[in-house]
Structure formats: structure tokens, C-alpha cells
Amino acid sequence: MKIRSVHAFAIRSDLVGGPARTSARRPAWVDHAEVANPMSHYARFKRLRSSWRPRWPAVACIVTAQDGQWGLGMTRYGSPVIAIINEHLAPLLAGESCEDIAALWQMLQRLTSPYAGGLSCYAISAIDLALWDLRGRHECQPVHRLLGGGARADLPVYATGNDPDWYLELGFDALKIACPYGPADGPAGLDANEALLREVRALAGLERDLMVDCWMAFDLPYALEFAARVRPMGLSWIEDCLMPEDFDGLAALRAGTPGQALAGGEHWYTPEPFERALRAGCLDVLQPDIGWASGLSGCLRIAELARAAGRPVILHAGMNTAYGQHFSLAVPNVPQGEYFVGSAPGVPLEEVRLTPGTPVPVKGRLAPSDEPGFGLGLTLDAARALAI
Ligand SMILES: [Mg+2]
Known part of the structure; x- marks a missing residue:
């Protein structure tokens, strides 16, 4: 089973559900609590981590096989990670075997070696998780x-x-x-x-x-x-x-x-x-x-x-x-x-x-879901509709 396409896109980090039915008793700690962090020495950024962290959205990556089976991986750090996947790795993965996850993992580490570090590994993570989801769906087994x-x-x-x-x-x-x-x-x-x-x-x-x-x-x-x-x-x-x-x-x-x-x-x-x-x-x-x-x-x-x-x-x-x-x-x-x-x-x-x-x-x-793959419970159309 060969890879037909790999495609990444921006999504919200919290995906489903409307406003909670139950009222909050008080605001969550993340809205007000100071947390020590690497920028605490900079007075302008000390109070809240949200004052200096990037506002990139989350990332979804769909790997589709030539027979139409697919898997979904998710990670963080928006446009830079999406660019690594879509502009560098996706075209090189097309035609590779979906089953060879271990070999593809090593190939991805080598492909990104000239600029390896954090962001390349976020991209590799999304692709790898999508491949495991695809394998689970293909074998009708939960990944666990x-x-x-x-x-x-x-x-x-x-x-x-x-x-x-x-x-x-x-x-x-x-x-x-x-x-x-x-x-x-x-x-x-x-x-x-x-x-x-x-x-x-x-x-x-x-x-x-x-x-x-x-x-x-x-x-x-x-x-x-x-x-x-x-x-x-x-x-x-x-x-x-x-x-x-x-x-x-x-x-x-x-x-x-x-x-x-x-x-x-x-x-x-x-x-x-x-x-x-x-x-x-x-x-x-x-x-x-x-x-x-x-x-x-x-x-x-x-x-x-x-x-x-x-x-x-x-x-x-x-x-x-x-x-x-x-x-x-x-x-x-x-x-x-x-x-x-x-x-x-x-x-x-x-x-x-x-x-x-x-x-x-x-x-x-x-206990995790027992549904095939990671049990994400989405149709392909629903997965694509997560895009923002
Ligand atoms: Mg920690």
C-alpha cells in the first residue's frame, strides 16, 4: 500500500464541543496564575506565558494511501510545521510504502537533518502519528x-x-x-x-x-x-x-x-x-x-x-x-x-x-478508545473540515 499524499493544515487546538453546560466556580489557574518560565527575567513578559508564546494554531496532517485509506496526526506550531510537511516532506513521501513506518521514520530524520531540531520533529511527529492511525484503521485494530x-x-x-x-x-x-x-x-x-x-x-x-x-x-x-x-x-x-x-x-x-x-x-x-x-x-x-x-x-x-x-x-x-x-x-x-x-x-x-x-x-x-487506529472518530470529510 503506497502513500498517495501527505497534507498538513492549520486547526484549532480544541476541536469539538460548544460552551460547557455547567458554570465555572472560578476562572482556571491558566487565566491568572504566574508560572516561572525561561522569560521570567524579562519584566515585560514575566507575568503570563501567553504574553510571549507564538500564536500559531495547531496542525493536522492527513496521510492518504493510494486505495483511499487515511490516517490523521496532530501536533503544534502552525505555519512553520505546515511548511516543513507540505513544502519539503510530503512530495518526497509520495509513493513510499505506508507499512514501512520504522523505515520512513529514519528517512524523515535524515531528510530534515540539515535543519533538524524542534520544529522538524513536530512535523515528523504529525506524519508518524498519521501513519500509525492509518495502519490501525487498515488492520481494524486500536493502536494500543x-x-x-x-x-x-x-x-x-x-x-x-x-x-x-x-x-x-x-x-x-x-x-x-x-x-x-x-x-x-x-x-x-x-x-x-x-x-x-x-x-x-x-x-x-x-x-x-x-x-x-x-x-x-x-x-x-x-x-x-x-x-x-x-x-x-x-x-x-x-x-x-x-x-x-x-x-x-x-x-x-x-x-x-x-x-x-x-x-x-x-x-x-x-x-x-x-x-x-x-x-x-x-x-x-x-x-x-x-x-x-x-x-x-x-x-x-x-x-x-x-x-x-x-x-x-x-x-x-x-x-x-x-x-x-x-x-x-x-x-x-x-x-x-x-x-x-x-x-x-x-x-x-x-x-x-x-x-x-x-x-x-x-x-x-x-482507558483509551478501542476503535480502530487512535479511535479519533472522524470521517475524512470531518477531518478535513477541522481546517481553519
Ligand atoms: Mg512539564
Whole structure:
């Protein structure tokens, strides 16, 4: 079965559903909460991440076979990623075999090697996910079954966000807080971070897992001090402290925080940096994003590296997409999933605008769709109609 066409186009990031039936009790944390970030040192951009992040739409990619079968992959970063797919990769993929996903993955990495980095891997992710969706549809199997899943029916899920009371009410047993302050906020920020985590620990109780995400905002001295200050809170892990390529800093952080698990990798895009981090022993939990880190094929390779090193993979926001749900259920060294909650407290998760065929966690657990492919539940016309 040969590829007839590959076509990418812009879509909204939240695809279906109208306004929620239930009223919000208060605005969601994402609308008002400050989060420490790499731009926190720039006063003009410090307050909200939305003040400096690009406004590119999300991206859909449809791969169509010569017999008309098709698959849908999705990723981020709008026009640059769409250009990489439509203007470079799509014409070169036409006529290749749809079944040779592993070989095509390597071909795509080599085709983009002159400009490889983040954006090329977002493009590869969308194509790879579309190829897996196509394979599942062709074989009338959910992708989690193609991957050999079947040992478990569902997965535990933790909630990420800064409305922890709401997540506990929803039945989550594990929470991750976005760290509000970093080096730009000085000692008062460090005190406030410590106070917030102490407050959330008291709210959640000792029996629940609690984690914190630092979203590349820290430097090494701050990260070491932060880890020492939050030690009494018994965090299951501290995440993404440093800029993504600071491997020396990560190794020093690992050496300086014995007994404290460290997580990261959502801004790494190929297996190589994960392999490097595993070899240096500087990360305990690997967090690739299946829509960014070269797709399902990339994450399978990362998971195999992690398995050999005795480490778990917990995808970045993996439970927010059907892609992450299928992968996470099927791969044995994925112990749980992350669900990023950007919606307002009081509004049931199933009333939030979502991608079709993407179940939401119920009482902190989730089972993916059993429909063919990733179970996205769209006709080809409906998929094409997502275009904006
Ligand atoms: Mg994170």
C-alpha cells in the first residue's frame, strides 16, 4: 500500500464541543496564575506565558494511501510545521510504502537533518502519528493493540495544574503543581514556592503523590536550594528545572539532590538526548511528548532506552491526546499518565472542548478508545473540515 499524499493544515487546538453546560466556580489557574518560565527575567513578559508564546494554531496532517485509506496526526506550531510537511516532506513521501513506518521514520530524520531540531520533529511527529492511525484503521485494530498492549485495561492518571482542590474533587490521587516563582523573584519567591507546596501537601495528604514542574525557569544554584527547601514535602519528582540542553547542569543537579527523583525531557525531540541523560544517570523519569518527540515511533525508541536503563516513561500531557493514551496503555514501562487541566474548576472534564475520540480521566483513571487506529472518530470529510 503506497502513500498517495501527505497534507498538513492549520486547526484549532480544541476541536469539538460548544460552551460547557455547567458554570465555572472560578476562572482556571491558566487565566491568572504566574508560572516561572525561561522569560521570567524579562519584566515585560514575566507575568503570563501567553504574553510571549507564538500564536500559531495547531496542525493536522492527513496521510492518504493510494486505495483511499487515511490516517490523521496532530501536533503544534502552525505555519512553520505546515511548511516543513507540505513544502519539503510530503512530495518526497509520495509513493513510499505506508507499512514501512520504522523505515520512513529514519528517512524523515535524515531528510530534515540539515535543519533538524524542534520544529522538524513536530512535523515528523504529525506524519508518524498519521501513519500509525492509518495502519490501525487498515488492520481494524486500536493502536494500543498493534503495540502489543492488553496486559492492563486502564492507567492511573495524575492532574497537572494549580487548582488542586478541584483535582481532588475529581478523584485524582496524584497532583503536579506549576511552580510560580524562580530566580527572578529572589528569596521572597523561594519562600512563596515553599509555602505553596506546603499548602498543597497539607490539602492532598501524605498518601497522595505530589510533584512540581519548574518549566525551564531555574538555574543550578536556585534548583539546588529549591530542592533542599521542598525536601520535607516528599515530592515524587521535581521536573524540568533547567534549560533543555544544560546536560552538565542536570548532572550537577542530580549529584546535589540525592534521594530526590528528577523528571524531564518534554523539550527533547529525538531519542538521542534521552539516551545521553540515561547514560549520565541524571534523570529518573523521562517525559517525551508524543506529538513533539518524533511521534509514536520516536517515543517507542525512547521507551526502549528507558526500559534497558530501568527507568519509567511518563509522557508529557500524554492523557490529553488519543495518541498518548494508546501509547501509554500499551508500553509496560509507562506506569501512569499526565492530564493537563487548563479548564475552570466546577466544569466537568467531559464538557471541555476536546479532540474527538479522546476520553477524559474518571476518578484518576483512563482507558483509551478501542476503535480502530487512535479511535479519533472522524470521517475524512470531518477531518478535513477541522481546517481553519
Ligand atoms: Mg512539564
